[in-house]
Amino acid sequence: MDLGTSQAHSWPDRGQARDREQWAAEVRGAPLSLRRRARPVESVARAAVTFCGLASIAITLATVYYLGREASLFFRSSEVSLAEFLTGRVWQPQIGHFGILPLVSATLLTSIIGMAVAVPLGLAAAIYLSEYASDRTRSVLKPLLEVLAGVPTVVYGYFALTFVTPILRSLFGRDVVEIYNTGSAGIVIGILILPLIASMSEDAFAAVPQALREGALALGATRLEVALGIVLPAAASGVAAAMILGLSRAVGETMIVAIAAGAGPRLTLNPFRAAETMTGYIARISGGDVSYDSLDYNSIFAIGLLLFLITLALNLLGRMAAGRWREQYE
């Protein structure tokens, strides 16, 4: 509803003589002036906030433009072919090998380990908090999860390298586990996304109507049967969305893998060995003094574009999961 701008204002502004005279004339019986007054402030303000609203689109466009432009320079170079980029098994720019598989496999490895930690723990925490915990327990545990979510990722990286890695090495042997390894990075990524999955899932559980639970309890179901048989299926879409967004976060995580997973691309699925992820590679190359016109510089944008597309697809998927598969109650 647009009330403000489309109406004529004939109310007198205090202290303005001309307006007062006009008002007096109106009161004496002259016809009301229904002419629309010019209000420059209104149109300027509207233009300004519209600009702000559209600026967010400009950010997306700029991201796509710059990533695409530098990436196209990379693919147009004579040393690189798209086929090799997507299927090659070696990434060594110095000797002209540009196969992204080692970087992608390391990203997948750390993300899968992270999900293996975060999904069961996060889901269990969500079920416990929403179906079992008393108000008092919840008021202690929920802020704890929020604090965990607010810790900067560089701190998690430090934690992975100086705490989790030594534990892994003493558990499995120092000659089995390398100092830098994807395992500890993956575990800590799991701790990082645990609060995200837990809180999104708990929101989904909270949206399930109480009547469903009460109906099941009335039929003789135990609390566990209600939680797993009624609440979890009813909230499935929200839980799926939580997992997808968690995965997107894990794929894009940089500092933990940059610190703990090691430098140097390597095609391995052994979680105890060092392997560089896509984000780790971008951080390492751009952190050094790389010249702007080198193939190295362009290559990080090609990887960045791929990363952007993966996370964009995951985010859209998560959004769809939350929206489309949601069962409507009441």
Added chain:
Amino acid sequence: MRERQAFLDVAGREGNSFVVRMPYRRTRDAIVQALLLLATAVAALSLSALTFNIIDQSFGLVLLEERILRESLAVGDRSLEELSQAELVEILRAKLRPNLLQRLESERPLPQRSQAELYALVMDRVVQPKIVRSWSLFESLFGRKAILQELGEPLPPGQRLMWRSWLNPKFVTSPAGADPLRAGVRTAILGSLWLVAIAMALALPLGIGAAIYLEEYATPGRAMRLVELNIGNLAGIPSIIYGMLGLALFVRALQPLTSGALFGMASPAPNGRTVISAGLTLGLLVLPIIIINAQEAIRAVPSSLRLASYALGATKWQTIWHHVLPSALPGILTGSILALARAIGETAPLIVVGAATFITVDPKSPFSPFTALPVQIHQWTTRPQAEFRHLAAAAIIVLLLLLLVLNAAAVLLRARYSRRQLE
């Protein structure tokens, strides 16, 4: 019919055991409940492990080696720190090599320097303390015997075992440096403050403006859905991608602007890797957070307030400016503080935009090269020497304290806000 049959099948199979099975089901319930609690506790445990790890590394025993023992320089019962200016000059003249002494004198005659300066000089050039080994707090407390045994008694001359808190007032006020005994985080803290100030200067007006547009002006439809979808996606883009956008846009494309060349402030070699490039990058990064929070705050303003304002003849902008924004302000502020906390902790985009690897000078203008607290932590963490791990832990404590203060402010604001809503 088929469902009925299925039900009968189940009932037939389980028969009257339904009641008998109750204890089994209850036990199963209790076991799973315990497992769920355990899983939740793991989350809490990892937080305690993280805290333990950082505190463990921030304090502990160190084995110091001094070229010339500090005690040997004491005069009477006064320690080295308490000596007067003249006495310190005397020590320097006695102990330093002539050519070094000459150079120092020519820079500025020794007697003209202050006591603190001279003391630093004595420590630096004469005493020359160096860390030989360091231990974590846990090792120092519970393995002290083993440490002493390993070192052997008595310690070699010049060496001493002492407690060190890596987090100390001097750590916060000294600039970064190569010597782990004297390196501090002042440069990094100032850099972080610059970055956050610039980020907020960009993101606050833009974010609040966009939220006003979306909530008050935009007509629901395809265009608005597109903008909202876009903002949701921006919030989900990995932060390193923002770093790459910043690198391509602010550092390279806008180099004349961000290096300060346009304002005649550039260093001899114009370079876009400056405070302002990084600050603007962080601004873009937190923009979606600010928009989403401001939208929620504006949506929560009751429409009766708007209608009352319109009924009194106020225009749309007058209504927004004088009524909607003031009552949404606490919510907007809370969201902004959370965005600020996010900006302070971000590392990856700063590395991509080009935080300086080693910098000891405080940032003076938006066109200075920069470092930031999380970047400093990253650099110390990736060094192989144990001393730098301790420094990183101390810097992490500083960073977490900063975040704690910010979050506490947000919680307080939110509490005040909800109380006002009730009235």
